[in-house]
Amino acid sequence: xxxxxxxxxxxxxxxxxxxxxxxxxxxxxxxxxxxxxxxxxxxxxxxxxxxxxxxxxxxxxxxxxxxxxxxxxxxxxxxxxxxxxxxxxxxxxxxxxxxxxxxxxxxxxxxxxxxxxxxxxxxxxxxxxxxxxxxxxxxxxxxxxxxxxxxxxxxxxxxxxxxxxxxxxxxxxxxxxxxxxxxxxxxxxxxxxxxxxxxxxxxxxxxxxxxxxxxxxxxxxxxxxxxxxxxxxxxxxxxxxxxxxxxxxxxxxxxxxxxxxxxxxxxxxxxxxxxxxxxxxxxxxxxxxxxxxxxxxxxxxxxxxxxxxxxxxxxxxxxxxxxxxxxxxxxxxxxxxxxxxxxxxxxxxxxxxxxxxxxxxxxxxxxxxxxxxxxxxxxxxxxxxxxxxxxxxxxxxxxxxxxxxxxxxxxxxxxxxxxxxxxxxxxxxx
Ligand SMILES: *Cc1c(COP(=O)(O)O)cnc(C)c1O
Numbered sequence: 001x002x003x004x005x006x007x008x009x010x011x012x013x014x015x016x017x018x019x020x021x022x023x024x025x026x027x028x029x030x031x032x033x034x035x036x037x038x039x040x041x042x043x044x045x046x047x048x049x050x051x052x053x054x055x056x057x058x059x060x061x062x063x064x065x066x067x068x069x070x071x072x073x074x075x076x077x078x079x080x081x082x083x084x085x086x087x088x089x090x091x092x093x094x095x096x097x098x099x100x101x102x103x104x105x106x107x108x109x110x111x112x113x114x115x116x117x118x119x120x121x122x123x124x125x126x127x128x129x130x131x132x133x134x135x136x137x138x139x140x141x142x143x144x145x146x147x148x149x150x151x152x153x154x155x156x157x158x159x160x161x162x163x164x165x166x167x168x169x170x171x172x173x174x175x176x177x178x179x180x181x182x183x184x185x186x187x188x189x190x191x192x193x194x195x196x197x198x199x200x201x202x203x204x205x206x207x208x209x210x211x212x213x214x215x216x217x218x219x220x221x222x223x224x225x226x227x228x229x230x231x232x233x234x235x236x237x238x239x240x241x242x243x244x245x246x247x248x249x250x251x252x253x254x255x256x257x258x259x260x261x262x263x264x265x266x267x268x269x270x271x272x273x274x275x276x277x278x279x280x281x282x283x284x285x286x287x288x289x290x291x292x293x294x295x296x297x298x299x300x301x302x303x304x305x306x307x308x309x310x311x312x313x314x315x316x317x318x319x320x321x322x323x324x325x326x327x328x329x330x331x332x333x334x335x336x337x338x339x340x341x342x343x344x345x346x347x348x349x350x351x352x353x354x355x356x357x358x359x360x361x362x363x364x365x366x367x368x369x370x371x372x373x374x375x376x377x378x379x380x381x382x383x384x385x386x387x388x389x390x391x392x393x394x395x396x397x398x399x400x401x402x403x404x405x406x407x408x409x410x411x412x413x414x415x416x417x418x419x420x421x422x423x424x425x426x427x428x429x430x
Contacts, residue, residue, distance in 0.1 A: 013192075014290045016076065061270050070222065077224045079227065087220060089207075089221070096124070098269070106151060106154050112398065153174070153182050155182075158193070163341060185207075190212060204224040208285045208288075211288075220285055296339070310347050315426075345406070368381075382398075
């Protein structure tokens, strides 16, 4: 089928990017389990290597199964192109790589997935990159943090671990004024709940490991480009606007226009960094995307019921779910993610750190794991696990204080989940 705005989300999540297999007519996208592709002749090979013709050379760069997933996620996000990679963390490096160079910085929200905080505060320094952490609710602080060496701002739409909602439109305005792209990690919202490009995002990154696959089977990531940023407006983005020596002086933006970032991601990023998604992983994630909206509806429905139940419970101090009327982020839900505030939030257990440990040990249906976005309900005590590497101040700023647990509400029977929480809270508070 041809993709396009005339089809609704539920149709696109099944069909976008896919066609009956040209060789066999197979209706489901085959797993093209191959490393290399035979060239028609020597001229064909040369044209492919010169980027004069688009086609398959080697699966570190492109693979037909992965290509379907790239097109599907890009379509669901309303972008022009996508590049899949081996994990969400790989996607974050792939998004920053064409923008950054030694001495450049990215202004990032304090409310991020714990692994991202670590990646940005330690590992990217080895590339000579810096991240400046700011509270993205403080718009003046975001503005003040941007300097001549800033090449992007980075935040999550529905932010870890508390399920806070970022005011994407307000951040996009600041990024626009500074002539830098806004990168949004849309993992916890998915394009069903939030479409960051409609709120001014230049790039959207995903950990497809989570809701897009939906059952905790494979890791993967994706970078989607909106195609709207003018990389040649100034000299800030030479990788995209200036001649590339490795391709005979080709200028990506001049040659590929709105697809410049996507082509760069494949021709340079995947070619040289090698953070490639394998075709098996793409297959599992394609299966997941087919039911994305159905699952997200149930995740949201269950999360609303459970958050309301917890908020009324005496054994619980507070609940951070943005879908609660009491949340300071409640008004942003309608604007940023009109189909609901997702399935991720934290709650504080009376009794603090020790009660949280007892709670996670006592739960029977909820699994104690470092993951989210599974059909199964998951729980984690962030302060003793994912956010362990952070200082106490960083933990609080990130919404991972010692007295809170983070839940990723699954699609099970909500009454069973509430009963499980009820028995475990009794044990935790005894
Ligand atoms: C899991 C996650 C990541 C990292 O993704 P991996 O696939 O584990 O590398 C990044 N951002 C968010 C919001 C996540 O939940």
